[in-house]
Amino acid sequence: MEQQKLRELLETLHQELGQLGTVDEKTGEVLATLKEDISKLVEGGDEAAAEESLTERMNDAVDHFEEEHPRLSMMIQHVLDSLARMGL
Numbered sequence: 001m002e003q004q005k006l007r008e009l010l011e012t013l014h015q016e017l018g019q020l021g022t023v024d025e026k027t028g029e030v031l032a033t034l035k036e037d038i039s040k041l042v043e044g045g046d047e048a049a050a051e052e053s054l055t056e057r058m059n060d061a062v063d064h065f066e067e068e069h070p071r072l073s074m075m076i077q078h079v080l081d082s083l084a085r086m087g088l
Helices: 002-019 025-044 052-065 070-085
Strands: none
Touching (some): 002 070, 025 052, 052 070
16 A cells, blocks of 8 residues: 555656746756656665665655745655654
């Protein structure tokens, strides 16, 4: 059940990332990395999610988007919470 919920959160987050308009260079880099990470999680499941650096990158993204894109930041945090509940 938790796996399905995570997949749904990741798909929603991926859609939100795709809807962002013009962004600065740093935000573009963060977005590209997040999209790649999300694709790996959706396709690879637990194995891709187990990387510690993935959690770090997602935490960095939460911090980066917190001020200008609070909804996106909140969604990323939900994904991180789901990963933590799954022990990843």
